[in-house]
Amino acid sequence: MKISDMDMGKLVDAIGSATFPVVFEGIGEHTPPSELRERANLNSEIMGRIMGVLLCGDEVGQEVFELIDRSIGHMKASHAESFEELLGPGGSLSKIHKL
Template identity: 60%
Template sequence: MKISDLDVGELVAAVSTAIAPIVFEGVDREVEPQVWRQRAQLNAEIMGRITAVLQCGDEVGPDIRELIDRCTDHMKVAFERSFAELLGPGGTLSEDHKL
């Protein structure tokens, strides 16, 4: 069996599920929204890099840097969208931290 034989989407989902508790460790409702944003950006960076390598299949070539940039940018946009309700103007955490 080779990497190209596996479902990349399934791998990415499994890796994301595994690393999220580590990246977001200690982050709860009491933490300021900025900390959530920073952790989400870090998570996007990690997942973008992993996704790029997995998309290469069995061999990682010299174009990996461009692929990492694309995948990381895509992940950042996806995480921003998913966190918008929580962290955006009027978001649950943003409202919790208003004085």
């Protein structure tokens, strides 16, 4: 079996599920939004690097750097969208902090 034989979606989901609790450890209802955004950016960086390498397939070459940059950008955009729903005006976490 090779890396290219793997279901990349499943693999990335499993890795994300493993890293998420570590990156967001200690986050609670009193955590400031700026720290949540910092952690989201860190998670994007970690997952983007992993995805970039996995996207190379069976052999990692010079293209890994471009793939990592694109993957990090994709992850940051995805995280920003999700966190805007939570932290933006009227977001579910914004309401918690107003209580």
